[in-house]
Amino acid sequence: MDIYGSLVEIVGEEFVSDQEEELYIYSRDSGAQQPRKADYVVVPKTVEEVQKIVLLANKEKIPVTPMGGGLTLSGLAVPLKGGIVLDMKRMDRIIEINEKSKYALLEAGVTQGALYSHLQKNYPHLEHSMPDAPPMATIVGNVVIQGHGHLSVSCGINSQMVNGMEVVLPTGEVCKLGSCSVSPYWFTRDPLPDLMGLFIGWLGTTGIITKIALQLFPKPKFRDLLTFTSNELDLLPDFIFDITQLNLMDNLFIISQEWPPWAQGILYVPIVSAQDEEEFELKKKLHIELLRKYEGKITLVEGKHADRMREARLPVPPVTLGVMAADAKQGGGFEYTGGIVPIEKVPEASTRSVEIAHKYGQPYLLGYQLLTSGHSMMCGLAYCLNRADDEDVEKVRNAIDETNKMILDVGGVLWKAEAPGQRLMVQKMDPNTINLMKRVMKALDPNAIMNPGNWSE
Amino acid sequence: MALADYKDMVHRCFRCGYCKFTSDYSYVGFNCPIYSKARLESYSPGGLMWLIYASLVKGKLKPSKHFSEILYSCTMCRNCSEECKFQFHDDIVHVLKAAREEMVDRQLMPPMVSQFLKNVYDYGNPYRELKENRDNWAENTDIRHYEEDDEFLYYVGCVGSYDTVSQKAARALGNVLLRSGLSFGILGSREICDGNEVDMLGEKGLFEFLKEENTKTFKELGVKKIVTLSPHSYNTLKNNYSDEFEVFHYTQLLRDLIKSGKLDVSRGFKAKVTYHDPCFLGRYNNEYDAPREILTAIPGIELIEMERTKENSFCCGGGGGNFYTDVIGGGENTPSRIRVREAHETGASILAVSCPVCMMMLEDALKAEGLENDLAIKDISEIMDAALA
Numbered sequence: 001m002d003i004y005g006s007l008v009e010i011v012g013e014e015f016v017s018d019q020e021e022e023l024y025i026y027s028r029d030s031g032a033q034q035p036r037k038a039d040y041v042v043v044p045k046t047v048e049e050v051q052k053i054v055l056l057a058n059k060e061k062i063p064v065t066p067m068g069g070g071l072t073l074s075g076l077a078v079p080l081k082g083g084i085v086l087d088m089k090r091m092d093r094i095i096e097i098n099e100k101s102k103y104a105l106l107e108a109g110v111t112q113g114a115l116y117s118h119l120q121k122n123y124p125h126l127e128h129s130m131p132d133a134p135p136m137a138t139i140v141g142n143v144v145i146q147g148h149g150h151l152s153v154s155c156g157i158n159s160q161m162v163n164g165m166e167v168v169l170p171t172g173e174v175c176k177l178g179s180c181s182v183s184p185y186w187f188t189r190d191p192l193p194d195l196m197g198l199f200i201g202w203l204g205t206t207g208i209i210t211k212i213a214l215q216l217f218p219k220p221k222f223r224d225l226l227t228f229t230s231n232e233l234d235l236l237p238d239f240i241f242d243i244t245q246l247n248l249m250d251n252l253f254i255i256s257q258e259w260p261p262w263a264q265g266i267l268y269v270p271i272v273s274a275q276d277e278e279e280f281e282l283k284k285k286l287h288i289e290l291l292r293k294y295e296g297k298i299t300l301v302e303g304k305h306a307d308r309m310r311e312a313r314l315p316v317p318p319v320t321l322g323v324m325a326a327d328a329k330q331g332g333g334f335e336y337t338g339g340i341v342p343i344e345k346v347p348e349a350s351t352r353s354v355e356i357a358h359k360y361g362q363p364y365l366l367g368y369q370l371l372t373s374g375h376s377m378m379c380g381l382a383y384c385l386n387r388a389d390d391e392d393v394e395k396v397r398n399a400i401d402e403t404n405k406m407i408l409d410v411g412g413v414l415w416k417a418e419a420p421g422q423r424l425m426v427q428k429m430d431p432n433t434i435n436l437m438k439r440v441m442k443a444l445d446p447n448a449i450m451n452p453g454n455w456s457e
Numbered sequence: 458m459a460l461a462d463y464k465d466m467v468h469r470c471f472r473c474g475y476c477k478f479t480s481d482y483s484y485v486g487f488n489c490p491i492y493s494k495a496r497l498e499s500y501s502p503g504g505l506m507w508l509i510y511a512s513l514v515k516g517k518l519k520p521s522k523h524f525s526e527i528l529y530s531c532t533m534c535r536n537c538s539e540e541c542k543f544q545f546h547d548d549i550v551h552v553l554k555a556a557r558e559e560m561v562d563r564q565l566m567p568p569m570v571s572q573f574l575k576n577v578y579d580y581g582n583p584y585r586e587l588k589e590n591r592d593n594w595a596e597n598t599d600i601r602h603y604e605e606d607d608e609f610l611y612y613v614g615c616v617g618s619y620d621t622v623s624q625k626a627a628r629a630l631g632n633v634l635l636r637s638g639l640s641f642g643i644l645g646s647r648e649i650c651d652g653n654e655v656d657m658l659g660e661k662g663l664f665e666f667l668k669e670e671n672t673k674t675f676k677e678l679g680v681k682k683i684v685t686l687s688p689h690s691y692n693t694l695k696n697n698y699s700d701e702f703e704v705f706h707y708t709q710l711l712r713d714l715i716k717s718g719k720l721d722v723s724r725g726f727k728a729k730v731t732y733h734d735p736c737f738l739g740r741y742n743n744e745y746d747a748p749r750e751i752l753t754a755i756p757g758i759e760l761i762e763m764e765r766t767k768e769n770s771f772c773c774g775g776g777g778g779n780f781y782t783d784v785i786g787g788g789e790n791t792p793s794r795i796r797v798r799e800a801h802e803t804g805a806s807i808l809a810v811s812c813p814v815c816m817m818m819l820e821d822a823l824k825a826e827g828l829e830n831d832l833a834i835k836d837i838s839e840i841m842d843a844a845l846a
């Protein structure tokens with residue numbers, strides 16, 4: 001069968017490519033994982049087109065890998081088994097903002113940047129929780145990997161903010177999930193069975209999301225960050241407990257990096273906001289007063305370092321220290337193990353990751369984000385790489401692998417894990433759990449066409 | 458600088474895509490014209506950087522016909538250099554140009570690019586028009602050839618000289634300059650291509666030749682000050698030619714002439730006007746104010762900004778030789794059509810431009826969009842001409 005010709009018939013010639021240049025670009029990302037060669041790149045515009053592509057792929061048993069921004073850095077939208085990469089970003093309609101019920105109904109290719117712009121312009125009193133990722137990342141891609149944004153502590157992680165979805169199943173049916181399956185409104189995910197769980201965290205292995213309803217939140221008039229510094233890692237679990245007991249933050253970053261020297265200790269960066277100035281000042285004051293309990297051990301940073309932190313961490317959309325890490329080695333890339341660990345395990349994970357970094361001749365670069373109001377910590381253990389140096393890239397791959405093992409060893413789980421990291425988790429997983437996962441995948445995707453190579457042994 | 462000089466930089470692009478947006482995210486959409494049309498990652502600044510690295514630096518991919526089309530579809534609009542968050546941001550367009558030089562060295566340009574370059578070499582303009590006809594646009598006007606002791610050389614450029622739409626702007630500017638009493642002249646058949654596009658297309662040798670020839674002519678005639686119709690000419694004459702010549706874009710000169718009272722615009726011009734910033738005046742040379750100062754000085758004009766203005770302006774798609782080579786291709790989402798729709802959305806009745814390339818690109822797009830009855834494209838020189846008392 002002429003697959004290329006069939007794809008052209010579905011989306012038009014401009015939006016299909018099997019040429020080396022597109023295949024090259026869509027076969028790799030900016031992280032350290034090995035490239036995997038795509039056979040076709042397709043850029044659909046409508047759900048009908050997605051449906052036709054899936055039906056074709058299912059019939060011909062061609063792998064399909066949905067891609068948003070392709071920015072996970074862990075190769076999750078790189079087609080491990082070749083086939084079609086489906087770039088979703090032409091499905092970019094912001095269909096509706098429901099102001100009163102506070103949600104945005106979006107097509108799957110809407111980027112973080114686009115939703116931000118749309119709200120800023122038309123609904124300046126509303127915002128969505130924006131990850132530190134570059135604004136080309138899509139809302140859906142971020143939800144699929146259970147990402148987190150600048151409201152992670154106050155409002156939860158981004159996959160919890162989903163009210164509803166439209167999905168194309170691997171067998172071609174279009175399915176609505178959440179209140180939209182019953183009602184014209186996309187306002188809630190409860191009280192129905194949570195079928196969205198079949199698509200969140202599955203890395204595109206169970207179907208293609210074509211629409212999503214995402215919760216919006218009041219945008220505060222005031223927002224600022226505080227910077228605290230400490231050299232005593234062991235205090236971290238207690239301090240996190242105390243600061244979350246205040247229950248006043250939007251978000252909390254923790255940063256520890258070898259360079260610049262002033263960032264070598266642990267920097268706690270709580271972000272606070274308010275609609276009212278008095279409330280705002282009080283919130284900041286209460287956080288600073290907390291330091292009394294930790295006198296001499298955790299201190300407030302002021303002056304130019306605090307301002308630098310503001311510059312790097314406050315803007316939404318962000319230009320973070322994270323992005324800058326990509327040029328730290330003048331090498332065009334970095335990758336991080338995103339370990340999600342219990343709070344009490346953060347000190348151990350940190351100490352061990354510094355050791356791993358040094359073992360691989362890397363400066364340590366730790367960027368953590370507290371998830372929900374103090375229930376777990378995303379420990380981003382990052383390694384800069386030089387894309388021009390294959391050996392260096394391999395070194396980073398090995399460091400990531402060792403860090404992944406360490407995270408599992410301390411009792412954590414791996415976030416947005418690359419395929420080898422997923423395999424480490426599968427090996428450790430309760431056999432009944434992995435069997436259940438396999439049964440779900442088989443039931444939804446009998447020909448295993450969806451992003452194959454992920455979530456398998 | 459040659460691509461070899463950037464060999465330790467090209468791989469530093471992270472392919473993060475900040476460069477596809479506007480600086481303040483005020484616009485819901487993308488600001489790289491080729492990505493806006495093609496919507497494939499290969500047609501984006503990051504995609505280009507990675508392909509240049511693979512094809513021309515590392516030799517992992519053969520520099521194919523398709524690669525050459527991707528590379529030459531870029532309009533060199535400089536949005537990427539403006540928006541990239543990394544230290545090397547300014548070098549991105551330099552790399553794009555150096556990659557084209559490499560393609561020219563290897564004779565791997567798309568046919569229309571070769572044609573453009575050959576025509577400029579043979580005729581001194583991309584249109585294969587005779588040199589003798591270069592000043593036909595000035596027939597029946599009082600615009601004369603440059604003479605020693607004239608204060609200004611009015612450098613028209615190929616598009617203003619030969620393109621029938623843009624010739625209107627060339628004439629209008631000539632007329633306004635006459636009315637100001639300034640002593641100036643054109644080169645007529647002695648004018649040849651300024652080389653801005655030749656340079657952007659990567660034909661270094663030809664560019665050097667054009668520069669030498671033009672410089673020779675300027676010097677022979679004793680030219681000291683040059684005013685250009687086109688921002689493309691302005692860009693290269695100002696930045697790549699000898700410092701001996703003082704170069705102005707006409708909007709800068711007219712702004713000053715209004716301020717000094719040498720041009721009286723009190724007749725006014727009643728219209729709602731929106732203004733499109735050309736890349737080679739705006740992002741390349743940081744001149745955003747002069748055209749706006751002219752428009753706001755004219756009584757009756759209500760200036761309404763488009764969503765994307767100044768450093769966030771959206772390229773008309775004609776840069777980097779695309780006005781002729783059209784490597785970027787046609788269709789509903791060509792940059793010029795997107796831009797015309799954006800201008801129409803402001804409610805303006807006039808889309809003002811200050812560049813003959815933008816003028817012809819947007820005029821074509823206006824027709825393709827069927828908006829001729831709602832919107833008119835006018836060069837600022839034409840608006841000035843009409844507003845003079």
Ligand SMILES: Cc1cc2nc3c(=O)[nH]c(=O)nc-3n(C[C@H](O)[C@H](O)[C@H](O)COP(=O)(O)OP(=O)(O)OC[C@H]3O[C@@H](n4cnc5c(N)ncnc54)[C@H](O)[C@@H]3O)c2cc1C
Nearest residue numbers: 068069070071076131132133137138141142147148204209
């Ligand atoms: C500098 C930097 C900082 C970052 N900071 C953060 C951060 O603070 N918080 C955070 O959460 N993440 C962060 N990330 C990680 C990541 O970039 C983001 O989570 C991003 O939102 C992923 O979205 P994407 O569109 O790039 O997804 P992609 O990489 O395109 O896709 C992710 C996964 O979802 C699948 N997928 C994509 N679209 C669909 C669809 N329509 N249907 C089904 N499956 C689909 C893909 O197959 C893939 O498995 C960061 C990344 C970088 C580079």
Ligand code: SF4
Nearest residue numbers: 471473474476503541
């Ligand atoms: S050019 Fe700059 S902003 Fe664009 S992808 Fe490359 S590194 Fe990112």
Ligand code: SF4
Nearest residue numbers: 489531532534535537
């Ligand atoms: S110069 Fe303009 S068209 Fe070319 S890659 Fe940069 S933003 Fe896109």
